[in-house]
Amino acid sequence: MKKDDSTEEKILAAARKVFTAKGMAGARMQDIADEAGINKALLHYYFRNKEQLFENIFKKLSQGFWQQISQVFDSEEALFKKIESFCSMYIEKVIHNPYIPLFIMHELNQRPVNFVKKMFNDNPPNPNRLVMQIQAEVKAGNIRPIAPQQLIMNMISMCVLPFIGKPMFMSVMNVDEKTFNDLMQKRKTEVPEFIINSIKK
Amino acid sequence: MKKDDSTEEKILAAARKVFTAKGMAGARMQDIADEAGINKALLHYYFRNKEQLFENIFKKLSQGFWQQISQVFDSEEALFKKIESFCSMYIEKVIHNPYIPLFIMHELNQRPVNFVKKMFNDNPPNPNRLVMQIQAEVKAGNIRPIAPQQLIMNMISMCVLPFIGKPMFMSVMNVDEKTFNDLMQKRKTEVPEFIINSIKK
DNA sequence: ATATAGTTTAACCAAATGGTTAACAAAAGT
DNA sequence: ACTTTTGTTAACCATTTGGTTAAACTATAT
Structure with a gap:
């Protein structure tokens, strides 16, 4: 047909x-x-129109992106191992899709809160397993006291912002494409190391 | 007249x-x-036209933003104190201008590299004082080994990304405006503490 | 007061842009 | 074979949008 x-x-x-x-x-x-x-x-x-085409793309991208995050968050791994898994997985993913995070965040900022809620409320349960893990490790005295939300924001921030700010970073650090990519590759182990060094006792 | x-x-x-x-x-x-x-x-x-009006705004904002950063970077403070100054100053600034970073990064991503270079190349000397300070402290064995570029990216990332991703974070963490603002206020001390804990020996 | 130069507006224009239509081409059903 | 349905296009349409114009208004200088 x-x-x-x-x-x-x-x-x-x-x-x-x-x-x-x-x-x-x-x-x-x-x-x-x-x-x-x-x-x-x-x-x-x-x-039918631009709006529908856009929504089709945007829903798929943002939900897929978040799904991948919450999948790792909810896995059975131990905390430190999970931090390592998340950072390397996420940075690797963004290396191959460098436009997606900035795109999603720019568009989310253009839309009303209830639109945003509808986009995320379904799939990711909150508090998720990662939040509870962090609380447990703090309570057990295995890591220094830190609010789970702050730790998670720190982790996501360090994984994603260098890509969102790539043009700025490349310009002010005066590095070329290849050097920048090398830096990002190294971040797959550098960032989790940085985090674990900060929270371990 | x-x-x-x-x-x-x-x-x-x-x-x-x-x-x-x-x-x-x-x-x-x-x-x-x-x-x-x-x-x-x-x-x-x-x-004369939209382009000129835009450039007028954009140049002022991005240069002003970067100038404030590099001013702290080049100050005479000791490293740990400087990290604290930067984070609290920067987060405070973004609390009152939450749209600026996302705006700048979105627009920089729309433009060719030479445009971006022109926007930053003038004022901020690189390697700046902060880079040299980090290298010196590493060499002296006062902090654990880390590439200055990675540390600086970490710091900026943690200060700025929560605002860029505010709608997403609010939605997935299921917090309201007030709670989010509280979290950001706490980050002014939380982030530098997180960094210093990670790099101190 | 009147001329003059700078400021502001309503009305207008041309190009860009999202969207439609009608005709045509290709498959599939009979 | 030929009818019907689905896929594709060129041409067209209506609205939006950046930008212009000519006239009106305001303040200042003479």
Whole structure:
């Protein structure tokens, strides 16, 4: 029935690329059509309008991204091991999808809180296993006292911000693409080491 | 000669508000005019076009932001004290300007590298005093070995990312505005403590 | 007072942009 | 074969949006 079975996928791939690079407001439907190599009207044939195409991409990306996080948070690993797993997994992921975090956070900041809540409330139970683990280790005296929320924010921050601020960091540290990538590779072990050094007794 | 001496300032304040909230692509000239309470044509009378108005705002914000950072970096304080100063100063600043970092990073990511370089290359000398301080303390054996660039990225990351990701954090941690603000206030001492605990011997 | 220069506005314009339509092409059903 | 359904396109449309213009208004200088 279909002439080319992957047209819808081509559109989705193109939309993802354009939206994540330019944001909803900066993306042009024509850009997406060009990127997909199709006529602009086809976009509206497969997806009613820009808003729906955007939501399709955005929901998938933000939920997928968060799902991967909470999967590690809820795993059975011990705390220190889990910190190592999370940082290396997450940094590795962002190395290969450097635009996603900034895209998600920029768009979340454009939308009302109830929209944001709807996006995350379903899947990730809170307090999750990681929060309880941290509380337990503090209570047991195995790590120094720290609020789980603060520790988790610290961890996520160090994993993700260097990518969001990549242009700034590259410019002010005066490093080229290759050097920057080397720094990020090293962070996969550097960040967990930094965290564990801070909380261990 | 001028009817209202502060018209230009009203425009700049309005433009700053709209641009930082919606970004260059999402901002409408009409929005800025409405926010300033003036006719749209006046925008073009004081600033030739959207691009120039944007550049005016963007340059001031990004350079000012970076200047404040490098000012602390280059101060005469001892390392640990400097880390404390930076974190409390920076978090305090972002509490009162929560949109700025995300705005700057989003816009920097939309522009070519040479544009970014032009924006930062002038003022902040690199390697700056903070880099040299870290190297010296490592060499003297006063702190554990760490690359200055990694430590500085860690510090900036923990100070700024919670604000960039505020909607996400509020939603997944299920906290309200007040609780979030409390968390951020505590970070002014929590983050430097976290860093110093990690690097001290 | 009147001219002059600077300021502000309503109305307008052209280009860009999201979206529609009608016709055409390709598959699938019969 | 041929009818129907699905996929694709070029041309078109309506609205939005950045930007202009000409006239009106205000303050100052003469």
